[in-house]
Every structure is written in structure tokens, then in C-alpha cells.
Amino acid sequence: MRKILFIFPVLVIFFISCEEKKEPVVQKERVFEGYHPLMDEIVRTKAGVFRGLDLNCGVVKIKEAEGTTPLEEEKSRLFFEYKADSITTYSIDYTLNNDSLEEISVNIYCKDLELCSYLFCDLKDYYASKLPNPIEDQGQVVYNCYEGQRKPFVISLSDNSTPAKGMLNVVIYKDK
Numbered sequence: 001m002r003k004i005l006f007i008f009p010v011l012v013i014f015f016i017s018c019e020e021k022k023e024p025v026v027q028k029e030r031v032f033e034g035y036h037p038l039m040d041e042i043v044r045t046k047a048g049v050f051r052g053l054d055l056n057c058g059v060v061k062i063k064e065a066e067g068t069t070p071l072e073e074e075k076s077r078l079f080f081e082y083k084a085d086s087i088t089t090y091s092i093d094y095t096l097n098n099d100s101l102e103e104i105s106v107n108i109y110c111k112d113l114e115l116c117s118y119l120f121c122d123l124k125d126y127y128a129s130k131l132p133n134p135i136e137d138q139g140q141v142v143y144n145c146y147e148g149q150r151k152p153f154v155i156s157l158s159d160n161s162t163p164a165k166g167m168l169n170v171v172i173y174k175d176k
Helices: 002-018 038-042 059-066 113-130
Strands: 072-074 077-083 088-096 101-110 135-137 140-145 153-159 166-174
Touching: 038 113, 059 077, 059 088, 101 113, 113 140, 113 153, 113 166
Parallel strands: none
Antiparallel strands: 072 077, 077 088, 088 101, 101 166, 135 140, 140 153, 153 166
């Protein structure tokens, strides 16, 4: 009987300590309300032309915006790869000249063609709201920026999907 009285409190303490503690799920505030959640992951912020960056910024600012170490780093290039979810991956290639951002190339790959098409439409709508009057030609959408004090730049969106895989390309570069 004494053994049972001794073992019972030990078992109770054991089961209480093993109880799974659930962390409260914090819902992240959406940046691009009304767009697919992948826009929050890929574009991240409404500031700048992409991920809070503008052309002509330096390596330090790019690394701060990315918040991770580049997969490849050269004097004139930074390359990052990400897995957004189980079916979507993307890469970002930053091209620099004398520590000044010249071009951003984003490649988005998705196993779900419908999602890829939806994301392409969201990217078109988002950039159309920032830079009106796009030119559409052969599946490519081009936005030209000649606003105010900013140096002119171009944003080119294209859907290069195949029947087996979705592929989107976003290229932002200085207009010479």
C-alpha cells in the first residue's frame, strides 16, 4: 500500500510535466491584403520596388532586407533561394555594379499551375497599381517608371509555365 501511495504522486507529477504546452498561434499581419499570401512572402513590403529595396542601393542594404546569408556571393552578384511552401520555391538574383544595385531577377517555381497563374495576376495588379499603363506583349508585361526624381527603371513580368510546372519571372532593371 505504501508503494502505491508513493508511486501515485510520482506518476501524477510525471504526467503533468509531460503535458504538451501549446504556444499561442500568432497571426502575422498581412502586408498585401486582397492578394495571395505568397505576395507577403515574395515581395514582402510595399516600400521600394521589391522587398523594400530600390535600384542603386548597396550590398549591405540588400543583405539587411534579405535577413539571411546569400547562397552565392560575388563582388557583382548576390543570389538567394527560398522555399515558400511545399509546392512553391523562388530565387532572387541581385546584380550590382560598384556596390550599386543594377538589376533584380526573381524566378518563382510552383507545382500548382492554377496557383502560379493566380500569383502572376496578383503581381500584374500590384505593379499596375504602382506603375500604371503597362505594355503587354507575347505573355510579357512591362512597366516603365519615369516618375519624379527617380531614375527610370523597368519591371518586366513573364509567365514561362509549362504544362508540368509553373514558372514566373520578374526582372527589375535600370532603363538606360
